[in-house]
Amino acid sequence: MVNEEILREFDPLSGRNTATTSTKPSPEQTSEQQSDNSTHISGQDLRDESHGRVESEREDPPLGFQLFIQQLKTPEAEPIVKYLKSFLHNFCTRRVLWSASEQQKLISDFKTFIYDKLLVFEPFKSLTESQLTNAQEGLEKLIMGKLYSRCFSPSLKDSLNVKLDDEHEGDLLGDIKLRAKTEEYQFIELENLDISTEISTKLNKFMKLAINELSKINKFKAPRDKVVCILNCCKVIFGLLRHNNLDKEGADSFIPLLITVVLKGNVGNLYSNVKYIERFRDNKFMKSEETYYLSSVLGAINFIQEMDESTLTIADRDTFRKKYLSNQDTLEEQRRKETDETVNNNNDTLLPTTLDDVTNSMATMVNDFLLSYGGKNATGVTPTQPTVANDQNATQEIAEQENDAHINRLILQLEERDNEEALDTLQSMFPDIDKDIIHDIGEAKRYRIGECVDALLQIFN
Amino acid sequence: MLQFKLVLLGDSSVGKSSIVHRFVKDTFDELRESTIGAAFLSQTIKVESEDQQEVVIKFEIWDTAGQERYKSLAPMYYRNANAALVVYDVTQEDSLNKAKAWVEELKNKVGDEDLVIFLVGNKVDLCEGSDNEDKRAVAATLAKQYAEDQGLMFDEVSAKTGHGVKEVFQAIGQRLYDTKKEELATRQRGNGNDGQVDINVPRPSTNDTTGCCS
Numbered sequence: 001m002v003n004e005e006i007l008r009e010f011d012p013l014s015g016r017n018t019a020t021t022s023t024k025p026s027p028e029q030t031s032e033q034q035s036d037n038s039t040h041i042s043g044q045d046l047r048d049e050s051h052g053r054v055e056s057e058r059e060d061p062p063l064g065f066q067l068f069i070q071q072l073k074t075p076e077a078e079p080i081v082k083y084l085k086s087f088l089h090n091f092c093t094r095r096v097l098w099s100a101s102e103q104q105k106l107i108s109d110f111k112t113f114i115y116d117k118l119l120v121f122e123p124f125k126s127l128t129e130s131q132l133t134n135a136q137e138g139l140e141k142l143i144m145g146k147l148y149s150r151c152f153s154p155s156l157k158d159s160l161n162v163k164l165d166d167e168h169e170g171d172l173l174g175d176i177k178l179r180a181k182t183e184e185y186q187f188i189e190l191e192n193l194d195i196s197t198e199i200s201t202k203l204n205k206f207m208k209l210a211i212n213e214l215s216k217i218n219k220f221k222a223p224r225d226k227v228v229c230i231l232n233c234c235k236v237i238f239g240l241l242r243h244n245n246l247d248k249e250g251a252d253s254f255i256p257l258l259i260t261v262v263l264k265g266n267v268g269n270l271y272s273n274v275k276y277i278e279r280f281r282d283n284k285f286m287k288s289e290e291t292y293y294l295s296s297v298l299g300a301i302n303f304i305q306e307m308d309e310s311t312l313t314i315a316d317r318d319t320f321r322k323k324y325l326s327n328q329d330t331l332e333e334q335r336r337k338e339t340d341e342t343v344n345n346n347n348d349t350l351l352p353t354t355l356d357d358v359t360n361s362m363a364t365m366v367n368d369f370l371l372s373y374g375g376k377n378a379t380g381v382t383p384t385q386p387t388v389a390n391d392q393n394a395t396q397e398i399a400e401q402e403n404d405a406h407i408n409r410l411i412l413q414l415e416e417r418d419n420e421e422a423l424d425t426l427q428s429m430f431p432d433i434d435k436d437i438i439h440d441i442g443e444a445k446r447y448r449i450g451e452c453v454d455a456l457l458q459i460f461n
Numbered sequence: 462m463l464q465f466k467l468v469l470l471g472d473s474s475v476g477k478s479s480i481v482h483r484f485v486k487d488t489f490d491e492l493r494e495s496t497i498g499a500a501f502l503s504q505t506i507k508v509e510s511e512d513q514q515e516v517v518i519k520f521e522i523w524d525t526a527g528q529e530r531y532k533s534l535a536p537m538y539y540r541n542a543n544a545a546l547v548v549y550d551v552t553q554e555d556s557l558n559k560a561k562a563w564v565e566e567l568k569n570k571v572g573d574e575d576l577v578i579f580l581v582g583n584k585v586d587l588c589e590g591s592d593n594e595d596k597r598a599v600a601a602t603l604a605k606q607y608a609e610d611q612g613l614m615f616d617e618v619s620a621k622t623g624h625g626v627k628e629v630f631q632a633i634g635q636r637l638y639d640t641k642k643e644e645l646a647t648r649q650r651g652n653g654n655d656g657q658v659d660i661n662v663p664r665p666s667t668n669d670t671t672g673c674c675s
Contacts, residue, residue, distance in 0.1 A: 250478025
């Protein structure tokens, strides 16, 4: 009931709020959004092909976020931009803190609303079905990118200095519990988790790659991109199973390995990430396979959170005990060091890397684009009837084109960097396979790690 | 296309995953819709409607870890399942007891009267031939009687030779189709029947706080 009322207030058509739709966001909000983006958005956030669809071969090629942004820039799409801006503005200003369920409902209802509107306005209304899906995905990504600092519990805590609601607080507690148990049991081996057969072939390399894929989850804001990180991680584990001829053992081998990856990876905020995906990834886009692996990661997290000696297979209690105590000592030592470090170098944290610099400038540009719409409307230029004679408009267009070119260059740079990294990893996983072949497969599979591993395994076998 | 979620349950050494691998690999999939992953597989089959028309259905198969210590994770997997394949090993008596425990749990926890439970005895190849008869630890008649009492479907298979595997999935598919048929008919009327039927079987969701481990 309350939510319905709020939603009505959010609806740009319901009168009262129309005034706010065409004005610029408040300066406070502007600076917040920018700082939000500069800290969290990654270059990969802006390119859809980075790790793409897993079942892409059976579907149309991925169309990309950039294309969606281009569509959004067309004058005919202006109403969509207005709705978006109005919703984003109201979400951030009507109340400081929504509970997670309220957020889920608000965003889901707005998506339903705006997806309907796509069928009304050009260029969206004449898109094919798969192009329309791309636009819907793009909207989800845009919305969640903008609202990330309010919806992702760890960011929410950082950005607001208030006591959080139980659900968001619960996410943070879940992360703390996971981290504590992870550190307490970081020394355990596969044998403690009941794997029927010994896994030796390339265990460490695959584990490292799987952890690497999983840890990318914190680089992305869009729920879909986070899901892909989980899926890729699970694909790499499957690759390991196939390498060891254990793929027919299914979950009996997969679950213990996934638990090991989660445990050894110690990926920050993993519990909050899973909860965030559950809340904000549109159900209709969620494939059954994705739901399976998401559930499995949550299962692995739950298992680790409840981990103690009774949940592990321990052949030799004395040795286990010794390892446990030695690990406790190491932890104690680490804690002491950390305390010292925080006292000594308070300003030395989080120096931006080159990669961050690149992505930051890109993030700002996307932000500028969204804001520029507000500016245009405020000056009374009607975007549906662009006049060439209008100098202001023309200048803006040129500026936008330059921006586009710049963004494209940055994206290319990022892609090349990522691709090289992927090739190195693949090469180390498959040292027996010729470098050129790996390169060709990388190109053919657009450097999607999951698919590359699949293809290389086929050659390997 | 009709989609059904099928969950695999059974002790870790009974070869439940092998049964599914056998099924997915041996089934000709003209739609090229099958998925083989670490623990999630999917495959389409055709069943027959009342008027002898072919209907394509898709199984989404959720594997579970059979080791005792991962038992607490199972509810996450069987939630919203349309069918459960509960597997035991005909050469291991205790594996039938474990299977019975799963059947109990499904009946108590899933609470869906339409849930199709199929009890499968695997590894019959191990006790074929007069030399190997003594390897059998669970008599087929005994398991069959139990299945009948509990209202389960039942058969024995060999994942190794492929014996009986396809038939199990065919029977489950047919049963699910027959059960959902009425629902389907209602929807078809509602949609004005454009020849394409798409039933969205309730999607599994992990955000259920009543799950096992929250």
